[in-house]
Amino acid sequence: MVGEVGAIGDVMTGALGARAVEPRAGETQEGAHGHPQACLNCGTELAGEYCHSCGQQAHLHRSVGAIWHDIAHGVLHLEGKTFRTLPLLAWRPGDLTRRYIDGERARFVSPMALFLFSIFLMFAVIQGLGASLHTPELSAEQRREATARLTAEIDANQAAIRLAEAERDRLAATGASTEAVRNRLQALHAEVTAKSTARAVAASTSAVEIGMDNAVPEDIQTGWKRLDKGIAKARANPNLALYKVQTNAYKFSWALIPISVPFVWLMFAWRRRFHVYDHAVFVTYSLSFMTLMGVVLTIAWACGLSTDAAWGIAFLLPPVHMYRQLRGAYRLRRFNAFLRTIALVTFANIAITIFFLLLLALGALG
Numbered sequence: 001m002v003g004e005v006g007a008i009g010d011v012m013t014g015a016l017g018a019r020a021v022e023p024r025a026g027e028t029q030e031g032a033h034g035h036p037q038a039c040l041n042c043g044t045e046l047a048g049e050y051c052h053s054c055g056q057q058a059h060l061h062r063s064v065g066a067i068w069h070d071i072a073h074g075v076l077h078l079e080g081k082t083f084r085t086l087p088l089l090a091w092r093p094g095d096l097t098r099r100y101i102d103g104e105r106a107r108f109v110s111p112m113a114l115f116l117f118s119i120f121l122m123f124a125v126i127q128g129l130g131a132s133l134h135t136p137e138l139s140a141e142q143r144r145e146a147t148a149r150l151t152a153e154i155d156a157n158q159a160a161i162r163l164a165e166a167e168r169d170r171l172a173a174t175g176a177s178t179e180a181v182r183n184r185l186q187a188l189h190a191e192v193t194a195k196s197t198a199r200a201v202a203a204s205t206s207a208v209e210i211g212m213d214n215a216v217p218e219d220i221q222t223g224w225k226r227l228d229k230g231i232a233k234a235r236a237n238p239n240l241a242l243y244k245v246q247t248n249a250y251k252f253s254w255a256l257i258p259i260s261v262p263f264v265w266l267m268f269a270w271r272r273r274f275h276v277y278d279h280a281v282f283v284t285y286s287l288s289f290m291t292l293m294g295v296v297l298t299i300a301w302a303c304g305l306s307t308d309a310a311w312g313i314a315f316l317l318p319p320v321h322m323y324r325q326l327r328g329a330y331r332l333r334r335f336n337a338f339l340r341t342i343a344l345v346t347f348a349n350i351a352i353t354i355f356f357l358l359l360l361a362l363g364a365l366g
Contacts (some may be wrong), residue, residue: 085109089289094328097285101278111284118291123250125295129302259354263347267340282329
């Protein structure tokens with residue numbers, strides 16, 4: 001129940017955040033009535049639905065119901081532009097990108113507003129449906145080895161107890177004083193506890209180490225202390241690291257935009273008619289689509305779509321979408337768009353790697 005409530009809260013937060021970013025241009029306020037003659041904010045005489053001086057709405061609701069109306073409008077309505085934006089984002093992403101860059105702003109949801117909403121929606125859906133990230137299950141051989149180590153630890157502890165009892169009886173038989181017996185038993189207890197603790201740590205972490213030894217070199221050092229510390233923490237507790245990816249990655253997801261834009265710029269550096277702003281719009285719309293695709297696939301998986309099919313779509317659809325968006329947004333010929341799609345897929349993988357390294361360095365996984 002807590003997960004569902006948290007998921008709903010994430011969706012509402014994302015929608016309201018996107019609403020704050022997205023301007024109201026192109027909307028009409030149907031059903032508004034009883035407009036004042038002058039703006040209640042700055043006093044300018046009104047000539048329409050909004051004040052042409054400060055931009056405030058002419059008609060203001062003053063009821064508790066209006067608060068819920070604003071919440072519902074922000075969460076469920078996210079502009080009437082949504083129904084014009086999403087179909088183009090899915091089927092003709094290049095046209096959407098080019099038209100927005102060329103000035104058709106009032107017709108479509110802005111890239112940043114759509115990105116904010118899609119990010120919060122994705123993580124809310126993942127949380128709500130329980131599609132948590134976990135480390136792979138251990139094989140039967142790995143489980144047997146871990147069980148054997150734990151069993152050996154239990155046997156060692158029992159042997160230590162028998163040894164302590166035998167030492168106590170021996171000292172008592174020799175007529176040693178109570179103080180001498182107590183001191184000897186305390187020293188023996190400290191020695192046994194130290195050995196037992198070391199064996200317990202080795203046994204409890206062995207299962208994870210079996211699966212991680214080949215994935216992360218134990219002596220990996222990048223020279224960046226914060227990053228090395230994050231990698232060490234992720235290696236020591238990969239389950240916790242994966243959990244923190246799920247819960248914290250969306251807070252830093254905005255970083256994917258500045259990380260990705262330079263790579264797109266590299267592909268068009270010699271074409272002066274394309275600017276950094278164009279690439280930023282391209283990247284943000286592309287990330288929005290990938291995120292919404294993740295939402296749809298997660299829901300479909302929860303409804304019965306096989307894991308193999310979901311992963312197959314997740315690997316095959318992004319390059320197709322990138323190709324269509326590149327060709328339409330930059331007016332490329334097919335072969336040029338194909339070559340740049342290959343480069344963009346490579347750059348996307350590099351950007352994701354940089355993103356997760358930044359998460360490690362910033363402590364999001366530690």
